[in-house]
Amino acid sequence: MxxxxxxxxxxxxxxxxxxxxxxxxxxxxxxxxxxxxxxxxxxxxxxxxxxxxxxxxxxxxxxxxxxxxxxxxxxxxxxxxxxxxxxxxxxxxxxxxxxxxxxxxxxxxxxxxxxxxxxxxxxxxxxxxxxxxxxxxxxxxxxxxxxxxxxxxxxxxxxxxxxxxxxxxxxxxxxxxxxxxxxxxxxxxxxxxxxxxxxxxxxxxxxxxxxxxxxxxxxxxxxxxxxxxxxxxxxxxxxxxxxxxxxxxxxxxxxxxxxxxLKPFRDMRKLRGTYMELTARSFYRDMNCEDYIQVTLTDEDDVPDGLQKLRVIYPNIMQLLYDNQRTRASSQIDAVQDVEEKTELELFREFYELQNNQPMMKQQEEFAEKLIREIKE
Missing domain, CATH: 3.60.21.10 (Metallo-dependent phosphatases)
Known part of the structure; x- marks a missing residue:
């Protein structure tokens, strides 16, 4: 059998x-x-x-x-x-x-x-x-x-x-x-x-x-x-x-x-490096650039329109993250202050933006705020 x-x-x-x-x-x-x-x-x-x-x-x-x-x-x-x-x-x-x-x-x-x-x-x-x-x-x-x-x-x-x-x-x-x-x-x-x-x-x-x-x-x-x-x-x-x-x-x-x-049509992968490293032809020449990608940029300064620029090479970027001194310091501060200083809506808004790479719409915020209020009541 x-x-x-x-x-x-x-x-x-x-x-x-x-x-x-x-x-x-x-x-x-x-x-x-x-x-x-x-x-x-x-x-x-x-x-x-x-x-x-x-x-x-x-x-x-x-x-x-x-x-x-x-x-x-x-x-x-x-x-x-x-x-x-x-x-x-x-x-x-x-x-x-x-x-x-x-x-x-x-x-x-x-x-x-x-x-x-x-x-x-x-x-x-x-x-x-x-x-x-x-x-x-x-x-x-x-x-x-x-x-x-x-x-x-x-x-x-x-x-x-x-x-x-x-x-x-x-x-x-x-x-x-x-x-x-x-x-x-x-x-x-x-x-x-x-x-x-x-x-x-x-x-x-x-x-x-x-x-x-x-x-x-x-x-x-x-x-x-x-x-x-x-x-x-x-x-x-x-x-x-x-x-x-x-x-x-x-x-x-x-x-x-x-x-x-099982070999997929598009794989899911993570890329990490500076903007110049990831856009160098020698870096992506032998790579399937159509894969679904999470990019972590290590540049100390944010790259203006970095997501759109990178999508010229990697059209299916799902997430763009930064890992540098500023983001690491921010993470450490947030880890201490989040619960005490941020409202439930602020925390949910940040979570939504992290998951979707875009801010919540006004209608979504109003719905989330109503839901949080009902739960607390």
């Missing part, structure tokens, strides 16, 4: 106001190419198919084309919803698509959809658990609501009610945060670790195919794995190699993991 494990496509995502849709179309075509070469028995998509609960028409078309091409090639596809998806929207038409080998996890109602796949060693059961929150589980299991206090107890309750044959091979597809996993800047984080789950929750499964964390990694003692995103979505991921996780199962207890590298 050979399966592709993918997650966190985030179709329709924008990074620093740059649309990633063309890059996503490209990488999905590369995944199709690798599927034709490897001929997997199925493709797992472990949540966050879209970047928004109400995806754009273009994002829906991109995903529709991807799963249609997989279905045309007779590759079964196993899809769950993530925290960025609308479970109801993603599940639409699921019962019709089952006949084409496209299995979409329904909205959780107390049962977890499971699909059998047979090979020479018997049956592999693939269990599709969409992203869940404690409130949804408490509604289903009212008699146990007092015991369901956090995400871990919610997932544990869900698994305890699942039909799992320990004599068969079982794969769980889920979208949660397992304690100990390494995060990236592009992920959603709940304050205080409220979304944490211990890997021991999944010990009933031969393999747990996880989504939610963008860095590929194993967690816990058993075969619990995040495959990571197929593309880089933040500059904290520049040193990562994005891959497809290939899961190969033989008889029960025999499982291997392989990685297939």
């Amino acid at each position: 050979r399966l592709f494990h993918l997650s966190d496509l985030h179709i329709g995502k924008r990074v620093n106001e740059f649309s990633m849709i063309e890059d996503q179309k490209y990488i999905l075509e590369r995944i199709l190419d690798l599927a034709e070469k490897e001929m997997p028995d199925g493709v797992i998509l472990a949540g966050d198919i879209y970047d928004k609960q109400i995806p754009s028409a273009e994002a829906v078309q991109v995903f529709d084309e991807f799963i249609t091409k997989l279905a045309e090639r007779k590759f079964p596809v196993f899809v769950i919803s993530g925290n960025h998806d609308s479970a109801e929207r993603l599940a639409f038409g699921g019962r019709l698509l089952n006949s084409r080998g496209i299995y979409l996890s329904p909205v959780y109602d107390g049962t977890v959809m499971k699909i059998p796949i047979a090979d020479q060693y018997g049956t592999v059961w693939i269990h599709l658990l969409p992203f869940i929150r404690p409130a949804a589980v408490r509604r289903v299991f009212e008699d146990e609501s007092d015991l369901i206090t956090d995400v871990q107890s919610a997932v544990r309750a869900v698994i305890s009610h699942m039909e799992i044959d320990p004599n068969e091979r079982n794969i769980l597809v889920a979208h949660q945060f397992v304690t100990g996993a390494s995060r990236c800047e592009s992920e959603d984080i709940q304050v205080g670790g409220l979304d944490n789950i211990d890997a021991s929750v999944f010990e009933a499964f031969d393999y747990t195919a996880l989504g939610h964390i963008h860095s590929p990694q194993n967690v816990g003692k058993g075969m619990v794995r995040y495959c990571g995103t197929p593309l880089k979505y933040s500059f904290s991921e520049t040193d990562q190699e994005k891959t497809i996780t290939v899961v190969e199962m033989e008889e029960k207890g025999m499982l291997k993991i392989r990685l297939l590298p």
